[in-house]
Amino acid sequence: GKGGLRGTIIDITDRKHLEAQLIQAQKMESIGTLAGGIAHDFNNLLGIIVGNISLAQTYLQSDHQPHRLLMAAEKASFQARDLVQQLIGVSHGVSMTKLTVDLTEMIRDAALFALSSSQVTCDLVLHKDLWAVICDPTLIRQAIAQVVRNACEASPQGGRIEVEARNLALEKGTIPSLQAGRYLSISITDHGPGIPPDLLPRIFDPYFSGKERGIQKGMGLGLAIVYTIVKRHEGHIEARSVVGQGTTFDIYLPATATPAIGLKAAANT
Numbered sequence: 001g002k003g004g005l006r007g008t009i010i011d012i013t014d015r016k017h018l019e020a021q022l023i024q025a026q027k028m029e030s031i032g033t034l035a036g037g038i039a040h041d042f043n044n045l046l047g048i049i050v051g052n053i054s055l056a057q058t059y060l061q062s063d064h065q066p067h068r069l070l071m072a073a074e075k076a077s078f079q080a081r082d083l084v085q086q087l088i089g090v091s092h093g094v095s096m097t098k099l100t101v102d103l104t105e106m107i108r109d110a111a112l113f114a115l116s117s118s119q120v121t122c123d124l125v126l127h128k129d130l131w132a133v134i135c136d137p138t139l140i141r142q143a144i145a146q147v148v149r150n151a152c153e154a155s156p157q158g159g160r161i162e163v164e165a166r167n168l169a170l171e172k173g174t175i176p177s178l179q180a181g182r183y184l185s186i187s188i189t190d191h192g193p194g195i196p197p198d199l200l201p202r203i204f205d206p207y208f209s210g211k212e213r214g215i216q217k218g219m220g221l222g223l224a225i226v227y228t229i230v231k232r233h234e235g236h237i238e239a240r241s242v243v244g245q246g247t248t249f250d251i252y253l254p255a256t257a258t259p260a261i262g263l264k265a266a267a268n269t
């Protein structure tokens, strides 16, 4: 050419995407290490706290004001114990069960469990003959329940959410961080307020919460735990949201054509 500029345009969207994922993975690794280290001591301390609360309660009439306060303290201690349990579950060095399972029933259970003490209802669209997933069913169940709980918390009173699971034969490049192959795709949709675009990149960060902090409200650990669980299964999770309309979380888990063993049978081995 005559003095013109020549060059090649390289699309770095995918690379940026992968870098963002790497940063996320590192953040989660540090949480995992921390959790693995302190969780057991923490659990012992919680045992002492809960034990003493229960003991103190035996000295009080049930209509006594301190009795109610202790009940609240006890409830919070149980929540803390659950949280520690979940952190231990995703911490590094804890080995993961690997079973080939059909998740159909488990997805139903997890969703209904997460909605059980709410007014929100659920449309379940569980396609037939879902491919099996090689996974730790307890962890996957936890992950789905967390996302459904968020959807529920975002929904208006008496609202409806959708949970859909289907097979997906993914081609290379469709989702940058995933290889081509068979996946189980699980989508959880709510019709809540949605997530503003500037917050969307932060929702998987540990301790990011748009909710008021408190015993009942967010710790900001739910999605960080979900993210870790999905990554440990070599899957992928992302959120799509339109402010004012709602949010969809898509979870992709590597699937297999190998027939699944029943979860109940697996529990007996």
Ligand SMILES: Nc1ncnc2c1ncn2[C@@H]1O[C@H](COP(=O)(O)OP(=O)(O)OP(=O)(O)O)[C@@H](O)[C@H]1O
Pocket (backbone or CB within 6 Å): 150, 151, 154, 190, 192, 193, 194, 195, 203, 204, 208, 209, 210, 211, 217, 218, 219, 220, 221, 222, 223, 224, 247
């Ligand atoms: N379905 C949703 N609709 C709108 N916002 C959401 C949705 N899911 C997550 N978010 C936003 O992402 C934040 C992080 O979610 P995450 O589950 O990690 O924490 P949390 O729900 O606030 O607390 P925790 O799960 O620890 O009780 C939420 O506080 C909320 O602001």
Ligand SMILES: [Mg+2]
Pocket (backbone or CB within 6 Å): 146, 149, 150, 218, 221, 222, 223
């Ligand atoms: Mg949450």
